Amino acid sequence: MKSLDFLQAANRCLVDGQWVGEPVDPVLNPATGAALAKVPCFGGEMAEEAVNAAGRAFGSWSTVTAGERARLLYDWFAEIIAHKERLARLLTMEQGKPLREARAEVEYAASFVRFYAEEARRIYGETIPSQRCSERILVARQAVGVMAAITPWNFPAAMVTRKVAPALAAGCTVVLKPAPETPLTALALAFLAQKVGFPAGVLNVVTGDAVAIGKVLTEHPKVRAVSFTGSSEVGKLLMRQAAATVKRVGLELGGNAPFIVFDDADIDAAVDGLVASKFRNMGQTCVCVNRIYVQVGIHDAFVVRLKARIEALSVGNGMDEGVTQGPLINKSAVLKIEQQIEDAVTRGARIIVGGRKHRLGGTYFEPTLITDVSSDMLVTREETFGPLAPVYRFSHEADVIKQSNDSPAGLASYFYTRDLSRAFRIAEALQFGMVGINSVNLSVDNAPFGGVKESGLGREGSRHGIEEYTDLKYILIGGL
Numbered sequence: 001m002k003s004l005d006f007l008q009a010a011n012r013c014l015v016d017g018q019w020v021g022e023p024v025d026p027v028l029n030p031a032t033g034a035a036l037a038k039v040p041c042f043g044g045e046m047a048e049e050a051v052n053a054a055g056r057a058f059g060s061w062s063t064v065t066a067g068e069r070a071r072l073l074y075d076w077f078a079e080i081i082a083h084k085e086r087l088a089r090l091l092t093m094e095q096g097k098p099l100r101e102a103r104a105e106v107e108y109a110a111s112f113v114r115f116y117a118e119e120a121r122r123i124y125g126e127t128i129p130s131q132r133c134s135e136r137i138l139v140a141r142q143a144v145g146v147m148a149a150i151t152p153w154n155f156p157a158a159m160v161t162r163k164v165a166p167a168l169a170a171g172c173t174v175v176l177k178p179a180p181e182t183p184l185t186a187l188a189l190a191f192l193a194q195k196v197g198f199p200a201g202v203l204n205v206v207t208g209d210a211v212a213i214g215k216v217l218t219e220h221p222k223v224r225a226v227s228f229t230g231s232s233e234v235g236k237l238l239m240r241q242a243a244a245t246v247k248r249v250g251l252e253l254g255g256n257a258p259f260i261v262f263d264d265a266d267i268d269a270a271v272d273g274l275v276a277s278k279f280r281n282m283g284q285t286c287v288c289v290n291r292i293y294v295q296v297g298i299h300d301a302f303v304v305r306l307k308a309r310i311e312a313l314s315v316g317n318g319m320d321e322g323v324t325q326g327p328l329i330n331k332s333a334v335l336k337i338e339q340q341i342e343d344a345v346t347r348g349a350r351i352i353v354g355g356r357k358h359r360l361g362g363t364y365f366e367p368t369l370i371t372d373v374s375s376d377m378l379v380t381r382e383e384t385f386g387p388l389a390p391v392y393r394f395s396h397e398a399d400v401i402k403q404s405n406d407s408p409a410g411l412a413s414y415f416y417t418r419d420l421s422r423a424f425r426i427a428e429a430l431q432f433g434m435v436g437i438n439s440v441n442l443s444v445d446n447a448p449f450g451g452v453k454e455s456g457l458g459r460e461g462s463r464h465g466i467e468e469y470t471d472l473k474y475i476l477i478g479g480l
């Protein structure tokens with residue numbers, strides 16, 4: 001296997017340092033519908049083998065020095081960057097996003113590996129003044145054990161490294177189950193990790209039956225932490241399954257992000273931010289803007305400018321130069337947008353741009369703008385996960401805060417204003433884990449990404465991301 005190129009290696013799974021399985025499950029290119037490659041279809045048994053391998057490897061990996069773990073992570077980072085172009089092409093082919101975005105995702109993915117290489121050496125403990133002269137209290141942070149990562153299709157590289165890198169840095173070993181739609185990038189990343197010398201069993205990747213593998217990863221007593229990014233529905237199920245063995249659970253679930261533009265905002269900056277967030281990955285991110293509230297005084301001017309920007313988006317195969325919008329991941333993604341548009345129009349919304357499947361066919365959809373949207377519509381209550389921009393008109397600050405918070409989701413939120421007092425007031429009132437004020441650039445390696453309410457538990461990225469994979473150990477020393 002060593003002699004194989006990582007693209008070829010991407011059709012086997014990695015368990016205990018061995019590339020295993022027969023390639024049977026096709027991975028489709030959403031741009032063409034053609035099969036790109038096949039991957040193994042394992043069930044619970046192989047997941048169990050992977051957990052056992054990770055369990056065996058934990059003993060030695062958790063005692064490797066932080067400096068050595070950091071060195072391996074730095075080497076992995078360097079390999080990812082060295083293979084950036086090939087990883088980006090693979091990512092676009094299996095996921096559909098434009099190549100420019102895929103390149104940015106590979107850099108984003110690599111940034112977590114570098115960041116946690118740095119953090120590996122900063123897992124600090126503490127000393128606490130003791131209550132007796134003869135005693136000392138120490139607090140150490142120790143790796144939790146085997147960690148299971150279940151990653152989504154919308155960021156096939158970055159969601160892998162955002163979970164795996166902090167876990168490895170902390171001294172955990174990992175079993176990764178990538179999304180069935182996009183396993184190739186994950187396997188390629190694992191190939192590069194193996195190439196730089198991560199020991200056998202430290203990182204394992206299993207593809208196949210999501211339900212059976214997910215059950216083992218959430219119920220096996222050796223797995224001490226589960227980290228999942230995906231829908232709230234699946235997240236709740238995994239959390240229930242993990243409860244029996246009281247695992248640490250990290251969840252990055254659905255969002256329903258409001259984007260509020262106040263009368264005093266810089267309209268051009270707000271339109272730029274909106275387009276960047278709403279149409280990133282064709283609207284398929286959990287932090288994508290979902291509900292656009294524009295104050296009455298600037299509503300019409302905002303819609304005119306937004307319409308022009310949406311009309312300028314270019315739909316096509318993500319591998320083609322100049323394309324800004326690729327295909328959606330599958331037919332049900334298309335169906336969901338169609339249902340939301342139909343429901344909105346029936347209840348009084350107006351289509352300003354788009355509104356239909358794109359003439360290219362397949363899962364391509366026209367970037368769409370609708371106005372006169374109201375709170376009773378499906379698009380208000382559900383996360384769209386597609387290129388549909390619904391605009392609401394509002395008059396009063398208190399009312400827009402109430403509408404924004406009226407959702408079980410609480411991941412990302414955004415607003416544009418030039419009034420400093422309002423900026424603090426609104427940021428504090430929004431019930432979301434992340435708030436972007438005059439900016440949508442929330443996604444960085446050194447800030448804590450995560451939600452409140454039904455959007456999840458725990459944080460990824462930043463120093464908080466590594467804490468998810470460590471337990472505090474209180475050590476009392478007496479007789480001194």
Ligand code: SIN
Nearest residue numbers: 154229285286287443
């Ligand atoms: C996600 O959609 O799950 C992650 C988006 C991001 O990291 O920006």
